[in-house]
Amino acid sequence: xxxxxxxxxxxxxxxxxxxxxxxxxxxxxxxxxxxMSELLITELIIENVFNQMQxxxxxxxxxxxxxxxxGGQDDEDYTKASFNNSVLDQGRDRMLQIAQHLNQLQxxxxxxxxxxxxxxxQLNFNLVKVVYEWSKG
Numbered sequence: 001x002x003x004x005x006x007x008x009x010x011x012x013x014x015x016x017x018x019x020x021x022x023x024x025x026x027x028x029x030x031x032x033x034x035x036m037s038e039l040l041i042t043e044l045i046i047e048n049v050f051n052q053m054q055x056x057x058x059x060x061x062x063x064x065x066x067x068x069x070x071g072g073q074d075d076e077d078y079t080k081a082s083f084n085n086s087v088l089d090q091g092r093d094r095m096l097q098i099a100q101h102l103n104q105l106q107x108x109x110x111x112x113x114x115x116x117x118x119x120x121x122q123l124n125f126n127l128v129k130v131v132y133e134w135s136k137g
Contacts, residue, residue, distance in 0.1 A: 007111045014109070015039065015042075017031055017042070027046055036066070037119070037122060039102055039119070040099060044095065044098060049094050049095065049098070052087075053091065054087075057088060057091065057132065059135045060131040060135060063131040064095065064123045065122070065123065067124040078125035079092070083129055088132065096120060096123065099119035099122070100120055102119045103119055
């Protein structure tokens with residue numbers, strides 16, 4: 001239990017959320033204000049993933065974090081298929097890259113990446129198109 005705590009502290013240090021003395025840095029304060037997928041959303045913000053996007057595109061991509069719908073076997077795999085919108089496609093790809101980086105970082109800090117901690121598995125892009133069209137009006 002204690003070793004897992006130390007490994008998690010190491011992840012926070014490598015993400016620069018806390019310093020070497022375990023004091024919370026500005027980036028960590030951002031993460032504290034987020035109530036789910038804190039590390040993923042903080043990284044998306046700090047990496048300016050949404051910087052050049054319109055509100056409809058941002059909302060659509062963020063729906064991938066909150067969507068808990070289980071896809072059926074006939075559903076399209078939106079982790080690979082195009083949304084027919086280059087901004088959404090690039091945003092999705094960047095989100096997946098950051099999620100993969102977080103998984104790799106956890107593994108390098110000796111944390112087992114379970115399905116609960118797997119940031120790539122948590123992303124579900126099935127509603128992105130629908131949310132995008134809805135939010136455009």
